[in-house]
Amino acid sequence: AQSVTQLGSHVSVSEGALVLLRCNYSSSVPPYLFWYVQYPNQGLQLLLKYTTGATLVKGINGFEAEFKKSETSFHLTKPSAHMSDAAEYFCAVSDRARDDKIIFGKGTRLHILP
Amino acid sequence: IAGITQAPTSQILAAGRRMTLRCTQDMRHNAMYWYRQDLGLGLRLIHYSNTAGTTGKGEVPDGYSVSRANTDDFPLTLASAVPSQTSVYFCASSPGGHTEAFFGQGTRLTVV
Numbered sequence: 001a002q003s004v005t006q007l008g009s010h011v012s013v014s015e016g017a018l019v020l021l022r023c024n025y026s027s028s029v030p031p032y033l034f035w036y037v038q039y040p041n042q043g044l045q046l047l048l049k050y051t052t053g054a055t056l057v058k059g060i061n062g063f064e065a066e067f068k069k070s071e072t073s074f075h076l077t078k079p080s081a082h083m084s085d086a087a088e089y090f091c092a093v094s095d096r097a098r099d100d101k102i103i104f105g106k107g108t109r110l111h112i113l114p
Numbered sequence: 115i116a117g118i119t120q121a122p123t124s125q126i127l128a129a130g131r132r133m134t135l136r137c138t139q140d141m142r143h144n145a146m147y148w149y150r151q152d153l154g155l156g157l158r159l160i161h162y163s164n165t166a167g168t169t170g171k172g173e174v175p176d177g178y179s180v181s182r183a184n185t186d187d188f189p190l191t192l193a194s195a196v197p198s199q200t201s202v203y204f205c206a207s208s209p210g211g212h213t214e215a216f217f218g219q220g221t222r223l224t225v226v
Contacts, residue, residue, distance in 0.1 A: 044157075100210050106160075
């Protein structure tokens with residue numbers, strides 16, 4: 001069954017510094033991969049997704065992620081953190097060979113230090 | 115504005131009571147989902163539906179049931195609530211075909 005592991009439940013970076021949030025997936029076949037963001041007391045919204053084609057995926061708010069099959073990873077990055085990026089981030093996977101289940105990781109809370 | 119509507123937004127429920135959380139979408143999406151969000155555990159899939167008339171079990175289905183009588187509605191029922199079901203519940207939908215899910219604003223349920 002597909003699964004996602006997010007390394008680090010909390011990550012702190014200084015404003016202007018690189019953001020790196022790690023995600024590793026497990027899937028028996030090439031997966032569909034997603035990153036979502038959740039601001040306090042809100043639902044989740046999609047940042048970016050990988051389906052097929054280019055392995056470097058660009059999303060909203062300056063975020064991007066790279067699908068690396070050899071490492072079973074889909075890490076999220078942003079070159080320069082803003083205070084407004086403080087939120088919880090979730091990696092998710094959907095297995096191409098199965099139904100439309102979407103499985104989420106446990107989330108990483110990103111703290112931005114002034 | 116098109117989207118997903120969940121009701122109620124919050125509820126305090128006595129243990130042993132029956133409760134149905136409502137979810138309606140107006141995007142004509144095929145797939146719908148129920149997740150619960152708990153601190154440190156992320157979002158866990160309770161039940162899902164690929165299309166009207168079908169449902170499937172997720173990661174934590176015990177104590178919950180769902181139905182999908184039509185495309186728009188996907189209610190989640192707790193037959194006899196227990197305190198461990200205290201959580202924030204999110205309904206989501208997607209067009210299907212492994213596309214992204216769109217989320218409602220959540221229902222905060224407290225079972226006492």
